[in-house]
Amino acid sequence: VGEVNRVLARKLGQYADFSEDELADLAALEGEVQEVEPDTELIAEGDTIARCYIVLEGWAVCYKRLPDGRRQVINFMLPGDLLGLRSTLLRVADHSVKATTRLQLARFLVDDLHRLICDQPRIGVAIFWALCRDEAIVVEHLVNMGRRNAVERLAHFILELTARLRVLGLGNQDDYACPLRQEDFADVLGLTTIHINRTFRHLRERQVVTMYRGSLRILDHHKLIEIAGFSDHFLDHGNDGRKIPIGNA
Amino acid sequence: VGEVNRVLARKLGQYADFSEDELADLAALEGEVQEVEPDTELIAEGDTIARCYIVLEGWAVCYKRLPDGRRQVINFMLPGDLLGLRSTLLRVADHSVKATTRLQLARFLVDDLHRLICDQPRIGVAIFWALCRDEAIVVEHLVNMGRRNAVERLAHFILELTARLRVLGLGNQDDYACPLRQEDFADVLGLTTIHINRTFRHLRERQVVTMYRGSLRILDHHKLIEIAGFSDHFLDHGNDGRKIPIGNA
DNA sequence: CGGCCTCTTGAGACAGTTCAACCTATGTGG
DNA sequence: CCACATAGGTTGAACTGTCTCAAGAGGCCG
Numbered sequence: 001v002g003e004v005n006r007v008l009a010r011k012l013g014q015y016a017d018f019s020e021d022e023l024a025d026l027a028a029l030e031g032e033v034q035e036v037e038p039d040t041e042l043i044a045e046g047d048t049i050a051r052c053y054i055v056l057e058g059w060a061v062c063y064k065r066l067p068d069g070r071r072q073v074i075n076f077m078l079p080g081d082l083l084g085l086r087s088t089l090l091r092v093a094d095h096s097v098k099a100t101t102r103l104q105l106a107r108f109l110v111d112d113l114h115r116l117i118c119d120q121p122r123i124g125v126a127i128f129w130a131l132c133r134d135e136a137i138v139v140e141h142l143v144n145m146g147r148r149n150a151v152e153r154l155a156h157f158i159l160e161l162t163a164r165l166r167v168l169g170l171g172n173q174d175d176y177a178c179p180l181r182q183e184d185f186a187d188v189l190g191l192t193t194i195h196i197n198r199t200f201r202h203l204r205e206r207q208v209v210t211m212y213r214g215s216l217r218i219l220d221h222h223k224l225i226e227i228a229g230f231s232d233h234f235l236d237h238g239n240d241g242r243k244i245p246i247g248n249a
Numbered sequence: 250v251g252e253v254n255r256v257l258a259r260k261l262g263q264y265a266d267f268s269e270d271e272l273a274d275l276a277a278l279e280g281e282v283q284e285v286e287p288d289t290e291l292i293a294e295g296d297t298i299a300r301c302y303i304v305l306e307g308w309a310v311c312y313k314r315l316p317d318g319r320r321q322v323i324n325f326m327l328p329g330d331l332l333g334l335r336s337t338l339l340r341v342a343d344h345s346v347k348a349t350t351r352l353q354l355a356r357f358l359v360d361d362l363h364r365l366i367c368d369q370p371r372i373g374v375a376i377f378w379a380l381c382r383d384e385a386i387v388v389e390h391l392v393n394m395g396r397r398n399a400v401e402r403l404a405h406f407i408l409e410l411t412a413r414l415r416v417l418g419l420g421n422q423d424d425y426a427c428p429l430r431q432e433d434f435a436d437v438l439g440l441t442t443i444h445i446n447r448t449f450r451h452l453r454e455r456q457v458v459t460m461y462r463g464s465l466r467i468l469d470h471h472k473l474i475e476i477a478g479f480s481d482h483f484l485d486h487g488n489d490g491r492k493i494p495i496g497n498a
Numbered sequence: 499c500g501g502c503c504t505c506t507t508g509a510g511a512c513a514g515t516t517c518a519a520c521c522t523a524t525g526t527g528g
Numbered sequence: 529c530c531a532c533a534t535a536g537g538t539t540g541a542a543c544t545g546t547c548t549c550a551a552g553a554g555g556c557c558g
Contacts, residue, residue, distance in 0.1 A: 142321060443538090
């Protein structure tokens with residue numbers, strides 16, 4: 001359980017430094033740790049939601065489905081990411097969430113979270129920030145799909161994943177485990193599985209990226225960035241430890 | 250200036266009921282009202298932002314640009330919508346905002362906003378909610394672009410706009426002023442201007458929608474919904490006035 | 499062994515783009 | 529009051545990126 005608060009404190013601590021008092025209240029937010037199998041549905045679109053989660057370990061997908069079964073992935077969630085926060089505020093989930101890998105997560109009651117925010121508004125603002133950071137990623141996906149072609153999209157998405165994982169200390173820059181199938185890439189990039197396959201081949205033939213048996217290897221980081229027109233700006237990682245004094249603290 | 254607080258209170262009041270005390274503090278958040286000409290840039294991607302806005306009247310666009318000039322519109326902002334909130338939290342703007350029409354808006358200092366949130370956390374949660382509502386719209390745009398064809402996209406977007414305007418009491422169900430050019434439709438839907446033109450023709454020829462000289466007319470609401478596969482679910486309007494008690498209030 | 503899931507490849511079809519031209523309204527200066 | 533410029537909308541024809549359909553290959557598990 002100490003684990004939970006370490007992850008949460010680390011996440012929110014990226015935004016601001018908190019007082020002993022605030023950290024104590026954060027620690028008092030008892031999250032119930034649970035582990036789920038791959039493919040377990042955590043949140044289903046349309047559900048009325050009373051709890052949200054923080055990912056401790058593993059990957060999850062956040063997606064929507066059209067009536068005819070087409071799927072659009074909104075984002076993949078990694079350790080430290082919050083799940084279902086938006087849905088709890090909107091009361092009814094506007095998207096589904098499913099475990100991609102075996103998943104370890106902590107569950108919170110929304111009421112407890114609201115109480116924490118009301119007692120320690122500066123923590124509330126930090127949660128706010130985390131939400132904004134997620135939204136920035138979604139917005140970047142929007143640009144990706146609206147205005148980039150298949151190769152640019154895939155390159156950009158790979159670089160986004162790489163940057164996010166690196167910050168978490170998972171895998172090094174250019175070779176890491178990635179549990180996504182080609183279908184997952186297709187559904188996040190708005191393409192077909194078949195075309196993702198060809199696009200990966202394109203990048204492989206040009207000696208830029210290979211993806212083989214769950215392991216993604218970046219052969220030419222520089223060329224990849226050039227193809228994607230990538231800047232890690234939107235991930236809000238590069239603030240060199242500068243933090244913001246919130247409110248009157 | 251009373252205008253400002255009426256708009257803000259109305260917006261946030263959709264989420265929860267507030268006490269006299271809270272409303273007083275909300276009213277104390279003095280926003281500086283200003284009016285800008287069409288095409289004025291309010292926020293530029295990359296700027297460090299210290300203020301955010303609420304739209305009182307008019308339309309604004311929120312967009313990103315690729316290095317080569319391609320533009321992707323994230324969303325159009327209508328009266329009551331908050332501008333730049335995400336950017337202030339991320340410190341540096343991840344998108345630009347421009348006035349589409351002549352625009353009347355109120356400007357707030359982030360610091361004042363943070364103070365309000367810290368003093369009245371329940372208002373903070375309501376602002377939170379407003380942000381989530383915006384994000385839900387962006388997510389819906391994502392699905393739109395990733396998994397729908399041109400006709401479906403346009404139909405869906407028109408219905409989204411219609412629903413948002415109706416809630417604001419602007420224009421009735423099926424005939425209203427819309428200041429967007431075909432280029433704007435193209436950039437929000439990830440298509441070319443030319444193809445938007447053809448798609449409008451498609452809808453016109455089937456007697457579903459016409460768009461002539463800034464006025465959008467829905468001829469067949471039912472067919473439009475059918476084409477789009479539309480549900481207004483994601484706009485979080487349909488909660489029948491049910492509100493949520495936040496925290497320990 | 500057989501069944502299933504994911505990846506891979508090819509060939510043809512189609513949705514959306516590109517380029518190039520023209521039209522119509524609105525506004526401006528002489 | 530006309531000549532001209534500009535901005536947005538409209539249309540056609542050729543092109544291309546992505547999809548669809550169909551088939552096969554490799555790994556994993558019961």
